[in-house]
Amino acid sequence: MATLQEVAKELNISVSLVSKVLNDRMGTTGCSRQIKQAIIAKARELGFQRNLLAAALRAGKRAAIGVFIHPLGEAGSELVEELLIGISETLNEKDLRIWLTFYQTDEQFLHHCSRTARRDVDGLLVAGVMHRTLAEPIRQIAKSGVPVVTLVSGGMSRNLPNVWSDERQQTYLSTSHLIERGCRRIAHIHNMNARYTGYRQALREHGLKFDPALIYRAANYKLPQGTEAVRYWFGKKLNFDGVVAQSDHQALGVIHELLRRDVKVPEQVRVIGIDDSPLCEASPVLLSSVSQEMRQIGRLASELLLRRIEGETVTSMTVLSKLHVRAST
Numbered sequence: 001m002a003t004l005q006e007v008a009k010e011l012n013i014s015v016s017l018v019s020k021v022l023n024d025r026m027g028t029t030g031c032s033r034q035i036k037q038a039i040i041a042k043a044r045e046l047g048f049q050r051n052l053l054a055a056a057l058r059a060g061k062r063a064a065i066g067v068f069i070h071p072l073g074e075a076g077s078e079l080v081e082e083l084l085i086g087i088s089e090t091l092n093e094k095d096l097r098i099w100l101t102f103y104q105t106d107e108q109f110l111h112h113c114s115r116t117a118r119r120d121v122d123g124l125l126v127a128g129v130m131h132r133t134l135a136e137p138i139r140q141i142a143k144s145g146v147p148v149v150t151l152v153s154g155g156m157s158r159n160l161p162n163v164w165s166d167e168r169q170q171t172y173l174s175t176s177h178l179i180e181r182g183c184r185r186i187a188h189i190h191n192m193n194a195r196y197t198g199y200r201q202a203l204r205e206h207g208l209k210f211d212p213a214l215i216y217r218a219a220n221y222k223l224p225q226g227t228e229a230v231r232y233w234f235g236k237k238l239n240f241d242g243v244v245a246q247s248d249h250q251a252l253g254v255i256h257e258l259l260r261r262d263v264k265v266p267e268q269v270r271v272i273g274i275d276d277s278p279l280c281e282a283s284p285v286l287l288s289s290v291s292q293e294m295r296q297i298g299r300l301a302s303e304l305l306l307r308r309i310e311g312e313t314v315t316s317m318t319v320l321s322k323l324h325v326r327a328s329t
Contacts, residue, residue: 255283
């Protein structure tokens with residue numbers, strides 16, 4: 001990446017003039033239009049980029065973004081890692097610092113935020129597990145002049161722009177995929193209502209009858225819930241040729257229990273999860289899954305926040321998930 005000095009040397013003009021042109025700080029300095037265009041063209045040719053951190057400090061900004069995350073997803077899902085990669089990719093491109101804080105309770109959030117939001121950062125990203133009880137405090141932070149964008153399921157408030165995945169679409173994709181592969185008796189592990197709605201919608205649109213006996217209501221997204229689901233269906237002597245899980249961990253539990261019972265995957269039962277985690281490649285039968293596109297969510301939310309900081313009006317965005325087909329289906 002070129003420096004101001006290199007641009008000035010190429011054009012045989014002063015570093016001061018190059019700096020004023022490229023940082024839009026001409027003031028009363030005289031400069032012809034031709035020279036301005038030459039400086040801008042040469043800077044582009046050499047790959048010069050403004051030091052946004054220095055520019056922000058000159059403008060009275062802190063050149064830092066607060067990122068508050070209540071971790072979500074089971075261990076190994078890498079949802080938080082992907083989210084942070086997306087956030088850092090965007091903010092690092094702008095030479096902005098990141099103040100990262102993990103929290104689990106309202107009290108932890110409010111304690112750290114009271115010290116950080118009003119004093120150390122130009123904007124806030126609030127991500128992960130939803131805290132409805134924090135909606136009002138976060139709205140007040142936004143009203144105080146600190147732009148906020150949330151990255152949570154369903155959004156915290158109509159007044160706060162939010163970026164998240166379409167959770168209904170995730171199971172609509174996975175259920176439709178199993179139907180297209182020939183499944184007609186598709187069981188479902190039910191945690192989240194939005195995903196349950198996507199499963200029901202796919203059955204309905206493909207003309208398949210819904211059987212409530214094929215629904216296993218799980219306590220969480222962990223692997224043992226998949227094992228228990230299979231035991232539940234077998235205990236009731238139910239026939240099924242597909243399983244739509246709401247996490248890769250659940251789906252892996254399903255596969256382990258089916259194989260233990262000498263049920264072939266995918267020949268007899270096709271199985272699909274959600275998250276597209278590293279577990280998919282570690283499964284005894286490589287697991288098909290639907291990704292939540294966390295990296296894209298992190299990037300888009302960061303871009304929205306930067307636009308808010310610049311005074312733009314922005315609206316919430318929904319990110320579509322993607323199907324990843326492997327041996328289990």
